[in-house]
Amino acid sequence: MVQFYEFGDWAANRAVKKLKRFSLPAGKEPNMRYQTVIPGRFLSRPNRFVAQVETEEGVETVHVKNTGRCRELLVPGARVYLERSGSPNRKTAFDLIAVEKGALLVNMDAQAPNRVFAEWLEPRLPAGAVLRREYVYGDSRLDFCVESPEGRFLIEVKGVTLEAGGAARFPDAPTERGVKHIRELQKAAEAGLGAALFFVVQMEGMSSVAPNDETHPAFGKALREAASHGVGVWAWDCAVTPESLEIRREVPVLL
Numbered sequence: 119m120v121q122f123y124e125f126g127d128w129a130a131n132r133a134v135k136k137l138k139r140f141s142l143p144a145g146k147e148p149n150m151r152y153q154t155v156i157p158g159r160f161l162s163r164p165n166r167f168v169a170q171v172e173t174e175e176g177v178e179t180v181h182v183k184n185t186g187r188c189r190e191l192l193v194p195g196a197r198v199y200l201e202r203s204g205s206p207n208r209k210t211a212f213d214l215i216a217v218e219k220g221a222l223l224v225n226m227d228a229q230a231p232n233r234v235f236a237e238w239l240e241p242r243l244p245a246g247a248v249l250r251r252e253y254v255y256g257d258s259r260l261d262f263c264v265e266s267p268e269g270r271f272l273i274e275v276k277g278v279t280l281e282a283g284g285a286a287r288f289p290d291a292p293t294e295r296g297v298k299h300i301r302e303l304q305k306a307a308e309a310g311l312g313a314a315l316f317f318v319v320q321m322e323g324m325s326s327v328a329p330n331d332e333t334h335p336a337f338g339k340a341l342r343e344a345a346s347h348g349v350g351v352w353a354w355d356c357a358v359t360p361e362s363l364e365i366r367r368e369v370p371v372l373l
Contacts, residue, residue: 150234150363152215154202157360160192160217169214171198180212184228184279187291191217191224191279199360216360223358224279224321230363231277231318232261234356238365239264258302264312271312274299278319278327278353286319286353286369287330289337300340300349307348314350315341319369320358327353328372342373 158171158178166185169192171178180200182192192198196219200212215227232251239262240249246267253263255272262273280290289296303313317327329338345351353369 150230150237152201152361153204155199155215155360156202156212158198158200160196160198160214161194163192168210169198171200171212171214173200173212178212179210180214181208181210182214182226183230184214184226186228186279186289188217188226188279190281190290191219191226216358219281222281222321222323223360224281225356225358225363226279226320227363228277230320231275234363234365235275235316235318236262238354256302256305258299260299260302269311271314272303272306273314273316274303275316275318278317279321280330281321281324284323284325286317286321286324286327286355287333288317288327289330289334292334293337297334297336297340300337300344303349304340304344304347307344312350313344313348314352315344317351317353317369317371318365319353319355320363322355322357322366324355324369326370326372338373345373 156173158173161170161172163169167182168179169182171180196217198214199216201215203211203213216223216225236249243249243264244266248265250263250265253260253272260272261275264271276288276296278286278288280287300315303315307313319327329341331338341351351371353371354365355367355369357364357366
């Protein structure tokens with residue numbers, strides 16, 4: 119039997135108070151996998167959506183699955199990993215999904231955090247709970263809502279790809295949308311609902327996660343205020359390979 123964590127006491131006091139251990143049969147581990155992955159060498163990024171990558175098949179124009187800046191990751195000469203698209207009608211044949219930063223392998227697929235989080239959370243839900251995606255609350259569309267007999271628990275997921283000195287930071291660029299989501303979570307907590315922000319760190323071995331106050335002070339300020347009003351703030355890192363991503367262990371959040 120493989121031990122995992124389950125979020126417990128969903129909204130019993132309208133906040134998650136603890137994490138409870140339980141068993142999940144071996145072989146049921148959630149694991150997000152990519153198909154037909156090849157290595158390449160990053161050359162340039164003409165715009166937010168595409169990059170030029172040298173592969174064994176020649177220079178390819180590839181789709182970048184992250185519209186963030188990623189300047190510390192996508193540097194000329196960096197080893198990257200591409201997933202071949204299964205659609206013959208696409209303009210680009212590959213998606214750029216991961217990059218090596220020194221000895222660190224970083225998954226930079228912006229769609230991956232929500233997917234891997236849902237795969238990780240669903241088998242851990244309390245009995246009778248249902249996971250809703252793209253949940254509208256107030257003026258925002260939040261990533262998830264857990265509905266259970268005890269009430270609702272709102273969750274916003276943020277993928278983290280920025281690393282400095284063995285610690286992770288978020289965001290890598292100003293995000294007014296992120297601030298809006300935090301404020302919506304705070305309103306939910308103040309209204310008596312469960313609410314949390316969950317950082318999915320798309321790399322392994324980080325010592326901590328913290329707001330990137332130098333890049334966007336308003337995000338850190340909003341997050342600290344929300345935490346003081348009952349919003350849970352958690353972070354877990356991931357085991358990363360060129361072909362897969364899997365939530366691995368909890369990482370301290372420094373506010």
